[in-house]
Amino acid sequence: MSCYLITNARLVNEGQRTESDVLIENGRIAKIAASIDAPANAQVIDAEGKFLLPGMIDDQVHFREPGLTEKADVTSESRAAVAGGITSFMDMPNVKPPTIDNDALAAKLAMAKGRTMANYGFYLGATNDNIEAIKGVDVRLAPAIKIFMGASTGKMLVDNEAALEAIFEHAPLPILTHCEDTPMIEANAARAREQYGDDVPMSEHPVIRSREACYASSSKAIALARRHDARLHILHITTADELDQFSAGPMADKRITAEACVHHLFFTEADYAARGTLIKCNPAIKSAADRAALLKAVGDDVIDVLATDHAPHLLEEKNNSYFKAPAGLPLVQHALVSLLDHVNDGHFTLEQLVQKSAHNVADRFDIAERGYIREGYWADLVVVDMNGRSVVDDEPVLAKCGWTPFAGHTFRSRVVSTFVSGQLAFHEGKLSQGCIGEALAYDR
Structure with missing residues (x-):
């Protein structure tokens, strides 16, 4: 070499x-x-x-392989990642077929070998009925267990109470959650259809995927984690309300940790007017006050991890009406420079950025010999x-x-x-x- x-x-x-x-x-x-x-x-x-700096370890990407490679693949998206200063990524399980057992994990690792410019890891996904696969996961193959406690594709939504209790009780790895309350979202969507028909304006997105839906789900996940003493990491927090559930201080002292994503730190609901479905994502981009609270939470060490939730879709898919346009944005190429702008603006320090984009990610997921600038790493x-x-x-x-x-x-x-x-x-x-x-x- x-x-x-x-x-x-x-x-x-x-x-x-x-x-x-x-x-x-x-x-x-x-x-x-x-x-x-x-x-x-x-x-x-x-x-x-x-x-x-240590390279950014992005703990939340959707590189769409296998099964959705018309949108993205590990080769194309890892090229974008390294151009943006991301050296490692951890990919989500909602692909086709979904990554919900050891065989699927091994197949995904074999698929990526020799084809990605960045280092790579893959999560095991939870379903309503794969608790035995979760109990038997090979802890050498996956960084964590991912639970969609909000809308997802196919069978990846976990909404069975007994299944959730079992996962939080028995998961041998950290648990990651996407937290939005699906029944609340569906009720909000029905009201929007009643008011607007199919021509729902994008400004309704943070109303449909509301702050209440986020809080209801994240508070539920936290209660489950406390009841079972589980290691819980809540992805892409978007509201000031939710931040009150987390403590400030070093991550080493926490069993329950919080994450913010680059687009929720950059855009606000005012941007829907110009960017429309191009910034449609789940959970939704919300108010300027929420963004300000998130930025402050990074500086106050309430937010522990910074990530992207890179989730690309084709432009022709995004150029659709509200209900037809899929949620998700391509972000890895400009993630780090967007965070550095917040450093330049004084919201948090460069040392904190490094802590939350590299050190804490490596520590939270037990990543060996990465995430720090140390001799031998x-x-x-x-x-x-x-x-x-x-x-x-x-x-x-x-x-x-x-x-x-x-x-x-x-x-x-x-x-x-x-x-x-x-x-x-x-x-x-x-x-x-x-x-x-x-x-x-x-x-x-």
């Missing part, structure tokens, strides 16, 4: 900033020091004036220029769907270089040939 020396870096890691060189050999971080002499075979990258790194610019419309959209909800925007930072398992995957606007990500391993 190639040898790289990153010099003059402003390294951000484990709450500290240091001026450091970093030597990468055989896929791993061989040395961190104030000054390192370049080996004869090293490619030197001068990071002077730029920051070196895999070299998953990103060099960012906090004073650079990323003009979205000037860059190719690398997601297979070919569009981005950030069209027309200019971010105030840019990703310069991304290293995946010691390989230079992206540098100065260009993807590298031959970079192959590794399957994530779990320290259990």
Whole structure:
């Protein structure tokens, strides 16, 4: 494998900033020091004036493979991810066929081998009737168990009370939940149809998928977790109301953790007028006050993890009326630069961004030898220029769907270089040939 020396870096890691060189050999971080002499075979990258961070570990993506590859696949979406500074991803189980047992997990891992530029992991999905598969999951194959406690496709919605109790009691891995109350949403949708017919305006989306529906479901998940002392991670929190259920402080002290996603930190319901179904997602983007509360919760260490929920659909699918347009956005390519804008705006620090996009993700899901800049760890790194610019419309959209909800925007930072398992995957606007990500391993 190639040898790289990153010099003059402003390294951000484990709450500290240091001026450091970093030597990468055989896929791993061989040395961190104030000054390192370049080996004869090293490619030197001068990071002077730029920051070196652990690569982002995105714990929530829908890369659509197997079965939905007209929208996306692990190759196309991992290319977009590494261009955006994401070095590892963990993919959701609502594919075709769904990932609901050890055989499906093994098949998905085999499918991804050699085909993705980023490191990869896959969740086991819960259903109303697969509790035995959950009890018998090979903990070396999956980071966690995913429960859709809100609307989902096919058989992935878990709405049976006995099934939920059993999952929270017996899950041998952390539990992730998508929390929205389906009966409440269906009632809201019926009222909207009665008022508007099929021509429901997009402004109704946060009314239909309401804050009350989010709170009812997330509070239920928290009650289940407390009753069974389960490790619970609630995905994509969207409302100020829900934040009151979580505690501030270091993640190491918590059994129940919370996540915010980049689009809920960026857009508000005012954006529906211009962007329409292009920002239709579940749970819905809500008010400016909710966004402000989420940003404050990141800075206050109430939110523990930052992620994307990258969920692409074809543009022709999105260009439909409200009920026909699917929910989900392509996000990985611009996730990190959007978060860096919040750092530039003073909502949270660069150290906190690193904590919540790398350190905490690795710790929450027991990911081995990643998520930190440490000697001996895999070299998953990103060099960012906090004073650079990323003009979205000037860059190719690398997601297979070919569009981005950030069209027309200019971010105030840019990703310069991304290293995946010691390989230079992206540098100065260009993807590298031959970079192959590794399957994530779990320290259990």
